Each structure stands twice: as C-alpha cells, then as structure tokens.
Amino acid sequence: MIESLLIANRGEIACRIIRTARAMGVRTVAVYSDADAKALHVRQADEAVHIGPSPARESYLVGEKIIAAALATGAEAIHPGYGFLSENADFAQSVIDAGLIWVGPNPDSIRAMGLKDAAKERMIAAGVPVTPGYLGADQSPDRLAAEATVVGYPVLIKAVAGGGGKGMRRVDDAADFADALQSCQREAVSSFGNTDVLIEKYILSPRHIEVQVFGDKHGNVVHLFERDCSLQRRHQKVIEEAPAPGMDDATRASICDAAVKAAKAVDYVGAGTIEFIADASEGLRADRIWFMEMNTRLQVEHPVTEEITGQDLVEWQLRVASGEPLPKRQDELSIDGWAMEARLYAENPATGFLPSTGPLDHLALPDHQRIETGVAERDVISPFYDPMIAKIVSHGDTRIAAIEDLSIACKQVECEPVKTNAWFLARLLDRSEFKAGIVTTGFIGEHIDDLCSQPRPSNALLQYAADDIAFVDDNMSAPWGSPIFELTKARFGFRLNASPRRDVSLLVDFVPESVEVGDHAIWNDRARTSIRDGAATTYFEDGAAFVIAFRRASGAAAGIAADGSILSPMPGRIIAVEVAEGDAVAKGQKLVTLEAMKMEHSLVAPFDGTVEALNAVVGGQVSEGATLVKIGKLE
Structure with missing residues (x-):
C-alpha cells in the first residue's frame, strides 16, 4: 500500500483526497x-510545498515542479485529482519515469480516449454504440459541410x-454551417491547439447519462452504475444525481455493459467515466443512448x-x-437509495453568473x-481558479426525498460578502419539471430568465427587518446584541417602548422601500440568521443575502448631523471623491461614493452650501459614523 501521497491539485478535491488518505494512514x-x-488543503495536509506564482500555468500546470516536490518530500505517488494535469498523458508518463506511482490510468489509455474522433472509432470497433456522425x-x-448534410x-x-x-x-441550418465551423475552430485552436472537428447528429431531447467504471491491474473492470448530469448551463454541470430517473433495469444493464466494454477496449486501470447522450x-x-466520450x-x-x-x-x-485487485466484484455492488449533488459557486446568477471573488467574511454551510x-470562513475566493465554494450532497430513500433534502440545504447557505448561486440551485430543485425527472440538457437555458431573476426578500422578512431596525433606532441603548434578547426577539418578535404600527423607510440592497411595522413581526421559517455591520444588517433567506439599512427621512441615505456634517453610514472604502474644499454644492449633489457590503453608496449634499471640510480620500477605509464632509449653509 502507498504510504505517502502528493496531491497535484487544490481546493475541495485536494481536501477530499486528504480525508481518505488520512483514514487509510497515508501521509x-x-x-x-x-x-x-x-488555503484549506495546505492546512490539512501533513506537509506542503510552494510551487510558484498564482496563475495555474506557472504553478499547478507545471509538471516538473510537481514531480520535484514529490521527490523532495519522499512521496511515493502522485494523485492528480481532476482538472489541471489529470488527463495529461505526457505528465502521467513523466511521473512513472521519475519512479513514482501514478494514481490514474495508463498514459496509453489517456491518449486513446483523449481525441474524440479516435475514441469513437475505437468504441465502434469494441461494439459500443456511438452517436451518428x-x-x-x-x-x-x-x-x-457535405457530411453535415448527410x-x-x-x-x-x-x-x-x-x-x-x-x-x-x-448548427440548425446549412446556411449557418460555415460561420459556425470557423468560430468553433478558432476556439478549438485557442483552447487546445488543434482545429480538427467531428460532426455529430444533434439530439433534440438530450439527456446526459454517464457510467462510473473502475479497472485494476489484473484485468478486472466493473461499473458502479450510472449518473444523470442533464442539468447543465452552457455544457457545465450544475446538479447531478444517481441513479438516473426513468432508467429501467434492462436499459441500465445495456448502458453499463457498454461502459465496461469501452473501458476494457483501452485496458483501463483506475477510476473513469463513460459519458453517453440519450x-x-x-x-x-x-437503442437511443450513444457513447460521447470518456x-x-x-x-x-x-x-x-x-x-x-x-x-x-x-x-x-x-x-x-498500489497493485491490489478491485475491492468489490460486480455482483457485490448494488444501488441503495438516491443521491444528488449541487455545485455551490461564488457567482451571481442575477448578473450573468459573473464570478464573485474576495474574502468569505461569513460562511455557514448546512x-x-x-x-x-x-474553503472555510475567512478564507478568500481567488480570481485565479474555478470559483467553487462547495459541493452539497444529499441522500434519501427516494428521489423526491433527496431533492427536498438538497433544496433545504441550498436555502440554508449563508455567505457574505461573496455572492453565491445557492438561491439559483434551490429554484432549480423546486421546479416541478425537475421533480418529475423530465428535464434535458437545455432546460436551464430555456428557463434562464425565471431562474435567474433577482431574488427579493419575502414580506415577512421585510416586516421583521423593519421592526428589527426600528427597534434598534428607537432604543440605541438597548442590549440588542445580547444572546438572550436576540433569541427572545427572534421567537416572539416583540418590541419594547414602541408604537404598535409605524412606517419605516428601508434601503434593501440600497434600493429604497417603505415597510409598515406591525406588533409582532416574526421572521418566517425560511429565514435564518442576521449579521449586523454598523448601520446595515445582512439577512439570509432561501440561499440569498439581503443588505438592509435604515433610510433616514432626509433622503440622503447617510447620517447628517445638525451642523451639516456628512457621516459614513457604515464601515467601508472610499472609491470616489467628487468635490474639494471650498466648492459650492447644490442640494442632492454627489459628494463621496462609499463601497460597503460589496455595493456602491453615494453620499449627497443635504442642502445648498459650501464644502467647509473634506476628510475623504480615495482608497481610504472609514468607520461607521466618521465625518467625511462638512457642508456649510449659504448665508
């Protein structure tokens, strides 16, 4: 058995490998x-080696540095994880040539399946059904173009x-083929250094079904059944499940047998996946399921x-x-229940899934x-790598049980100030079409507007927030931060020394909104915790984060002292200063822009006057209540 292992990867897969290795007594x-x-994987490993600058091409993709690190630390084997160099046959061969154990398939197997056209020809020879093309x-x-017509x-x-x-x-029409081909080839040469393409029949109701296979060095190959990965966005998997919904025993036997044939055709060793399109x-x-790739x-x-x-x-x-035979024979493997996985990413679906990087000041996972x-709370989502935060996995006796469990989990995600797709995942899981198991790979694209519309807090949350903020505003000396008070208020929604009803003006993600406060504003079961940061509070509901603050009657959305001082409403960073001392300003004129809670917040003049003092500098950090500008009234 391998006694020491270098993991040529990062993030969650590195942590995943470390967990099993530690349980097996492997360094x-x-x-x-x-x-x-x-990073978390560095903190968890027994030893860590620095391999270069942040860009992957200068670190994680430099095979020589990784092999050197393994040799220097006395590691016996290298596990590539997934991505980076995991399917690089030349790197695998270099690991073997260095006298190390490669935890993966033989380099020849990687090469055999590396090019889609050659792989399909090999599959045809092995009796595996392939997509017409x-x-x-x-x-x-x-x-x-002629073959596309055929x-x-x-x-x-x-x-x-x-x-x-x-x-x-x-391509849907012959008239569009030439332009599509050129576009595809430009992207192919840029990404892979190869312009060659193949043509496939496009399946109009496609589902992505894949089979987990495993081979050993003694010629044994088994399958561990199928997964359905049809919920995709731009060919990237979003939610995966096993087994596949609607798969009967005969069809399962056929597709899994084809997967084993495919693995044997390339003398496969280790973990692999045969992907099919249905x-x-x-x-x-x-008879409607075909091999795509391995x-x-x-x-x-x-x-x-x-x-x-x-x-x-x-x-x-x-x-x-390590040379051992497979731990289980095929007849010792069976399916127990249903499992689902959702990929939690640091991205904002409401802004076209733009990545959201930065510190994880608050992170609570189910x-x-x-x-x-x-990652863990207070770690940083880097712009250099895939912005995955976590994979959330559920298991239930039935498919519906697994869906409901995963939906609840996604709604419980709390992350701030980094944005996540948790609320988008929850919406997908709650769709009736998905629950019925009838989605295809185009489902997300077809419903993208509904799935990605900006989430809004529920009325119950708004009323609770208004009551919460009004209470603090009316009772500045009250012990609102005490655990006993917060627990009592969360359960019963009571307020001391406040009128039964009143209108409260709020800024919800810096958008003005008026909310009526009731006697007993009780946050509903979907809402979880809140984080108070100066004048603003972040509330979490259904996987989304909402920054809510009190909007003062002056309309300036910032604290304004009686002498015309403009106060910072919350801690933040100055990103723009629009005036200088001595400038004449008009009521409503923008003075300073503050970035707080990952949003821009403009502070404006409360009346016509002159800038008597300016304490704001671009790039400067300011605390709540700090005087940024003082405006003197015109005489």
Missing part, C-alpha cells in the same frame, strides 16, 4: 501557489480535442456514486494504484448533508 503532501499559501480525416470545409440538421460541431463545453457549436423524446431506451479521471460528481453504493472511490484509486469544500 499527504500538498502543493500550493502564492494565492493558496493559506462524421469522424473522417478530411477536414476541408466543403467535406465537413447526418441531417441540426448537427453539433465538436473539437476533437475539446472538453468543458469549449469547441462546440450547434435521446429522451420517448423516455430512456437502450473522462480518464475521477469526476467532480463522484460523491453521488459513493452515496448510492457505499464505496469510497478515492480509497479504490489508492488500492488499485450541517446535516455531506459537504465537500476547499
């Missing part, structure tokens, strides 16, 4: 870039060296397979790499599901 070595010097060597535009529109142009959704174009227009049928590594979604089979696939990898993460 672990992490590698890290400048950006990851204090063209795999020929003639790559002239005229020949490709296949029949719509077609899919795919880069033979592609992956991750890159180098793919759907035409689900008439349900799942064995991923010669552990998949991001492997936890759902572990949950339904009770097996640890990382342990299997380490045992197989505690009753399996969580795979590479």
Whole structure:
C-alpha cells in the first residue's frame, strides 16, 4: 500500500483526497501557489510545498515542479485529482519515469480516449454504440459541410480535442454551417491547439447519462452504475444525481455493459467515466443512448456514486494504484437509495453568473448533508481558479426525498460578502419539471430568465427587518446584541417602548422601500440568521443575502448631523471623491461614493452650501459614523 501521497491539485478535491488518505494512514503532501499559501488543503495536509506564482500555468500546470516536490518530500505517488494535469498523458508518463506511482490510468489509455474522433472509432470497433456522425480525416470545409448534410440538421460541431463545453457549436441550418465551423475552430485552436472537428447528429431531447467504471491491474473492470448530469448551463454541470430517473433495469444493464466494454477496449486501470447522450423524446431506451466520450479521471460528481453504493472511490484509486485487485466484484455492488449533488459557486446568477471573488467574511454551510469544500470562513475566493465554494450532497430513500433534502440545504447557505448561486440551485430543485425527472440538457437555458431573476426578500422578512431596525433606532441603548434578547426577539418578535404600527423607510440592497411595522413581526421559517455591520444588517433567506439599512427621512441615505456634517453610514472604502474644499454644492449633489457590503453608496449634499471640510480620500477605509464632509449653509 502507498504510504505517502502528493496531491497535484487544490481546493475541495485536494481536501477530499486528504480525508481518505488520512483514514487509510497515508501521509499527504500538498502543493500550493502564492494565492493558496493559506488555503484549506495546505492546512490539512501533513506537509506542503510552494510551487510558484498564482496563475495555474506557472504553478499547478507545471509538471516538473510537481514531480520535484514529490521527490523532495519522499512521496511515493502522485494523485492528480481532476482538472489541471489529470488527463495529461505526457505528465502521467513523466511521473512513472521519475519512479513514482501514478494514481490514474495508463498514459496509453489517456491518449486513446483523449481525441474524440479516435475514441469513437475505437468504441465502434469494441461494439459500443456511438452517436451518428462524421469522424473522417478530411477536414476541408466543403467535406465537413457535405457530411453535415448527410447526418441531417441540426448537427453539433465538436473539437476533437475539446472538453468543458469549449469547441462546440450547434448548427440548425446549412446556411449557418460555415460561420459556425470557423468560430468553433478558432476556439478549438485557442483552447487546445488543434482545429480538427467531428460532426455529430444533434439530439433534440438530450439527456446526459454517464457510467462510473473502475479497472485494476489484473484485468478486472466493473461499473458502479450510472449518473444523470442533464442539468447543465452552457455544457457545465450544475446538479447531478444517481441513479438516473426513468432508467429501467434492462436499459441500465445495456448502458453499463457498454461502459465496461469501452473501458476494457483501452485496458483501463483506475477510476473513469463513460459519458453517453440519450435521446429522451420517448423516455430512456437502450437503442437511443450513444457513447460521447470518456473522462480518464475521477469526476467532480463522484460523491453521488459513493452515496448510492457505499464505496469510497478515492480509497479504490489508492488500492488499485498500489497493485491490489478491485475491492468489490460486480455482483457485490448494488444501488441503495438516491443521491444528488449541487455545485455551490461564488457567482451571481442575477448578473450573468459573473464570478464573485474576495474574502468569505461569513460562511455557514448546512450541517446535516455531506459537504465537500476547499474553503472555510475567512478564507478568500481567488480570481485565479474555478470559483467553487462547495459541493452539497444529499441522500434519501427516494428521489423526491433527496431533492427536498438538497433544496433545504441550498436555502440554508449563508455567505457574505461573496455572492453565491445557492438561491439559483434551490429554484432549480423546486421546479416541478425537475421533480418529475423530465428535464434535458437545455432546460436551464430555456428557463434562464425565471431562474435567474433577482431574488427579493419575502414580506415577512421585510416586516421583521423593519421592526428589527426600528427597534434598534428607537432604543440605541438597548442590549440588542445580547444572546438572550436576540433569541427572545427572534421567537416572539416583540418590541419594547414602541408604537404598535409605524412606517419605516428601508434601503434593501440600497434600493429604497417603505415597510409598515406591525406588533409582532416574526421572521418566517425560511429565514435564518442576521449579521449586523454598523448601520446595515445582512439577512439570509432561501440561499440569498439581503443588505438592509435604515433610510433616514432626509433622503440622503447617510447620517447628517445638525451642523451639516456628512457621516459614513457604515464601515467601508472610499472609491470616489467628487468635490474639494471650498466648492459650492447644490442640494442632492454627489459628494463621496462609499463601497460597503460589496455595493456602491453615494453620499449627497443635504442642502445648498459650501464644502467647509473634506476628510475623504480615495482608497481610504472609514468607520461607521466618521465625518467625511462638512457642508456649510449659504448665508
């Protein structure tokens, strides 16, 4: 058995591998870039080695540095995780040539499945059904266009060296083929250094079904059943599940047998995934499921397979790499219940899924599901790598039980100031179509507007927040921060020394809103905790974060002292100063822009006057209540 292991990766997969290795008594070595010097996987490993600057091309993608780190620390083996160098046959060979154990398939197997056209030809020879299309060597535009016509529109142009959704174009009409081909080839050469493409029949009701396979060095190959990864956005998986909904025993036997044939055709060793595309227009049928490609590594979604089979696939990898036979025979593997995985990302679906980077000042993940993460509260989401925060995994006796459990978990995510897609995931899981198991790979794109519309707090939350903020404003000396008071207020919603009803003007994510306060504003069950930061409070509900502050009657949205001093309403950073001392200003004129809670907040003049004092400097950090500008009235 391997006794020491270097993990050539980062983030949640590195932490995942460390957990199993530690349980097996295997010493672990992490590698890290400048950006990851204090990362969770570095803190968890027994030893860590710095391998270069933050960009992956200068650190995690430099095989020589990784091999050198393994040799310097006495590691016996290298586990590549997924991504980075995990499917690089040359790197795998270099690891072996250095006298180290490669925890993965043979380099020849990686090469055999690395190019989509060659892989399909090998699958045809092995008796594995492949999608109708063209795999020929003639790559002239005229020949490709002619073959597309033979296949029949719509077609899919795919880069033979592609992956991750890159180098793919759907074409619905022959008139659009030439432009689509050129676009696909430009992206392919930029991403993979290879312009060759293949043509496939585009399936109009596609579902993405994949089978987990495992081989050892003794010629044994088994499958661990299928996963459904049809919920995708731009060919990137969002939610995965196992087993696949609507899969009958006969169809399962057919697709899993085809996957084993595919693995045996390339003498496969270790963990791999055979990906199929299914035409689900008439349900799942064995004669409507075709081979797409093979991923010669552990998949991001492997936890759902572990949950339904009770097996640890990382342990299997380490045992197989050590020369042991597979831990289980095919007849010893079975399906238990249903499992689902949601990928929690640091991104904002309401702004086109733009990444959200920065410090995780507050991070609370659900505690009753399996969580795979590479970060903790107060860590930083770096702009250099994939912005995944965690994978949330549920398991239930039935599919509906697993869906409901995962939906609840996504709604319980709390993250601030970094934005997440938790509320988007919850909306997906709550859709009736998904619960019925009838979604295809195009489902998210078809419903993107509904799924990504900006979340708004519930009326119950607004009323509670208004009551909460009005209480603090009316009772500045009250012990609102005490645990006993907060617990009592959260349960019963009472306020001392306040009128039964009143209107409160709020800023909800800095948008003005008027809310009527009632006697007993009780936050509903979907809302969880709140974080008070100066004049603003962040409330979490259904996976979304809402920054709510009191909006004073002056309309300036900032504290204004009687002498014309403009006060910072909360801690933040000055990002713009629009005036100078001595300037004449008009009522409502913008004076200073403050960035707080990841949003811009403009402070304006309360009346016509002159700037008598200016204490704001661009880039400066200010505390709540600090005097930024003083305006003197005109005489």
